Amino acid sequence: MGEIRQSITLRDTAEMPGALRGASSRTVWARAARHLARSTSGKIGLLLVALVLLMALAAPLIAPHDPYEQTVFRLYGPSLYFPFGTDEFGRDVMSRVIYGARISLQVGLIAVAIALVIGGLLGLVAGYFGGWVDSVISRVLDIVFAFPDILLALALLAVLGPELHNVMIAIGIVYMPSFARIVRGPVLSAKHNEYVEASRVIGAGTLRTLFRHILPNVTAPLIVQTTIALSFAILSEAALSFLGLGAQPPTPSWGAMLSGGRRFVEIAPWTAIFPGLAIMIAVLGFNLLGDWLRDVLDPRAVR
Amino acid sequence: MLRYVLRRLVSLIPVLLGISMVTFALIRLIPGDVVDLILGNEVAMGGERAAELRRLFGLDQPIYVQYLQWASDVVRGDLGHSLRTGKPVLGEILGRLPTTIELTLFSLVFALLIAIPMGIIAALKAGTRTEAGVQVLGLLGLSVPNFWLGTLLILLTSRYLGWFPAANYVPFSVDPWRNIQIFILPGIALGAALAAITLRMTRSSLLEVLNREYVTTARAKGVAERQVIVRHALKNAMIPVVTVVGIQVGRLLGGAIIIEQVFNLPGIGRLAIDAIQQRDYTMIQGVVLFTTLAFVLINLAVDLLYAFIDPRIRYS
Numbered sequence: 001m002g003e004i005r006q007s008i009t010l011r012d013t014a015e016m017p018g019a020l021r022g023a024s025s026r027t028v029w030a031r032a033a034r035h036l037a038r039s040t041s042g043k044i045g046l047l048l049v050a051l052v053l054l055m056a057l058a059a060p061l062i063a064p065h066d067p068y069e070q071t072v073f074r075l076y077g078p079s080l081y082f083p084f085g086t087d088e089f090g091r092d093v094m095s096r097v098i099y100g101a102r103i104s105l106q107v108g109l110i111a112v113a114i115a116l117v118i119g120g121l122l123g124l125v126a127g128y129f130g131g132w133v134d135s136v137i138s139r140v141l142d143i144v145f146a147f148p149d150i151l152l153a154l155a156l157l158a159v160l161g162p163e164l165h166n167v168m169i170a171i172g173i174v175y176m177p178s179f180a181r182i183v184r185g186p187v188l189s190a191k192h193n194e195y196v197e198a199s200r201v202i203g204a205g206t207l208r209t210l211f212r213h214i215l216p217n218v219t220a221p222l223i224v225q226t227t228i229a230l231s232f233a234i235l236s237e238a239a240l241s242f243l244g245l246g247a248q249p250p251t252p253s254w255g256a257m258l259s260g261g262r263r264f265v266e267i268a269p270w271t272a273i274f275p276g277l278a279i280m281i282a283v284l285g286f287n288l289l290g291d292w293l294r295d296v297l298d299p300r301a302v303r
Numbered sequence: 304m305l306r307y308v309l310r311r312l313v314s315l316i317p318v319l320l321g322i323s324m325v326t327f328a329l330i331r332l333i334p335g336d337v338v339d340l341i342l343g344n345e346v347a348m349g350g351e352r353a354a355e356l357r358r359l360f361g362l363d364q365p366i367y368v369q370y371l372q373w374a375s376d377v378v379r380g381d382l383g384h385s386l387r388t389g390k391p392v393l394g395e396i397l398g399r400l401p402t403t404i405e406l407t408l409f410s411l412v413f414a415l416l417i418a419i420p421m422g423i424i425a426a427l428k429a430g431t432r433t434e435a436g437v438q439v440l441g442l443l444g445l446s447v448p449n450f451w452l453g454t455l456l457i458l459l460t461s462r463y464l465g466w467f468p469a470a471n472y473v474p475f476s477v478d479p480w481r482n483i484q485i486f487i488l489p490g491i492a493l494g495a496a497l498a499a500i501t502l503r504m505t506r507s508s509l510l511e512v513l514n515r516e517y518v519t520t521a522r523a524k525g526v527a528e529r530q531v532i533v534r535h536a537l538k539n540a541m542i543p544v545v546t547v548v549g550i551q552v553g554r555l556l557g558g559a560i561i562i563e564q565v566f567n568l569p570g571i572g573r574l575a576i577d578a579i580q581q582r583d584y585t586m587i588q589g590v591v592l593f594t595t596l597a598f599v600l601i602n603l604a605v606d607l608l609y610a611f612i613d614p615r616i617r618y619s
Contacts, residue, residue, distance in 0.1 A: 143321030276451030284446035
């Protein structure tokens with residue numbers, strides 16, 4: 001979280017020369033805490049994300065069974081031994097849902113990291129260099145943006161093959177333009193600021209100017225966008241796995257579980273209800289967290 | 304207005320060119336080529352038949368010649384033939400189009416019917432439990448995966464209510480009433496997210512407008528509250544709602560791909576998924592190109608409509 005503090009302090013010092021770095025960073029955290037105390041949805045978001053993180057990190061400790069172990073108890077209803085019932089192979093649905101958090105978070109984090117790094121760099125370069133570089137990058141991103149997102153992911157998976165690591169690449173490409181756009185605008189306006197020119201006069205190289213002086217201006221919106229993109233990425237992975245193009249059996253992915261459970265939904269509703277509930281909790285959690293972060297980090301943003 | 308329309312049309316050209324290049328490149332990215340797929344693995348790559356087929360498809364030409372050939376076919380409405388059935392791709396797509404359009408329309412109507420009244424109620428009852436309840440519903444609608452909602456709706460109606468057993472698809476021309484019944488649940492599942500977005504937008508937009516001075520003026524001069532809301536506030540509050548709905552209409556197309564799978568509807572989404580499973584690359588290419596063009600044109604139409612409603616857009 002060091003970057004958040006830095007971005008706010010940099011912005012603050014730019015606006016109020018002479019302000020103490022330590023003092024202004026304390027107010028950010030104070031504001032965050034104050035805001036969290038008032039914001040019910042922020043608290044719920046934090047709680048839901050914590051729940052998903054806990055499931056992913058502590059899966060072997062909290063899962064009652066092996067998520068891959070098949071038993072003779074096929075399509076058994078929820079009981080003390082199988083709290084969420086069993087699926088068509090007699091596997092424990094609860095353990096699979098818990099392990100599913102790992103798949104969702106892993107795919108979500110890597111996909112968003114791809115979008116953030118590549119999209120962010122493209123936006124940075126486009127905004128900083130301007131001219132034809134900007135035109136070329138912006139045109140290319142417009143084209144990626146022109147495809148309906150799920151369709152673009154489908155097409156990429158059709159070519160790359162239905163595997164989980166390809167899902168990460170596909171989702172990463174789909175969300176790349178939105179990160180590039182967020183970075184490009186502020187960079188375009190920040191590069192004419194006096195402190196940027198000053199650093200160049202002192203003799204700072206392009207890279208140093210970009211990363212030390214310009215990038216901190218966009219960290220706040222980037223953090224908000226990353227959180228919200230995580231919820232979209234988790235939802236996209238579930239959708240693609242649901243369509244049979246993501247995680248393949250027997251991987252415990254929420255989307256794939258839901259797709260399997262759908263065939264038995266009338267006799268064994270629990271096989272479809274619990275994985276879907278997990279998707280919703282994760283998506284809702286990151287959404288609420290993103291909204292809250294936007295309020296805290298970017299008070300000027302219109303809601 | 305005409306200048307604006309022309310400017311938008313011109314700005315579309317590079318995007319369309321880019322889309323066509325990406326879609327064309329897509330099929331070249333697969334390992335091997337179309338001929339390998341048709342002939343299968345048992346035929347040696349250097350076989351005479353393979354060479355003949357490559358000549359037939361023009362695959363021995365330089366890549367830009369292939370692109371130009373393909374692009375000129377596309378412009379004349381020829382999207383090629385399915386690798387599996389040999390039928391023209393465009394014909395297959397057009398055959399599936401009515402189902403996807405009907406699904407999209409159902410979800411749009413459902414979303415607007417639910418969301419706008421609820422958004423208005425939430426804004427008028429600001430600070431009450433009703434508003435909080437509507438807000439929670441909006442958040443849930445945003446986060447519920449549509450394929451899960453669809454599955455739950457099937458479960459609820461078939462298992463607990465005994466309604467519409469998940470039957471086979473019936474075209475509108477055969478039995479309109481059955482056909483409409485079939486689209487109700489998918490329409491709700493697909494429309495839920497749009498309803499949530501519209502609801503939130505209607506509420507916040509109306510709340511903002513209700514604080515404007517002209518609303519206060521209208522109240523001060525003694526206009527009945529009902530009139531104030533309907534004539535003065537609502538009319539202006541709807542402008543941002545129209546934009547948001549417009550942006551989302553194109554996105555319904557993408558959502559339809561998933562919902563068609565959940566409800567076994569023979570639309571374009573099902574065509575795409577089947578094509579991917581059968582590695583029917585010309586079909587995939589055709590569906591991607593067709594749907595993306597539709598998406599871009601819908602967005603353009605919405606922009607133009609919006610510029611027509613709100614003249615400020617044209618001059619910015």
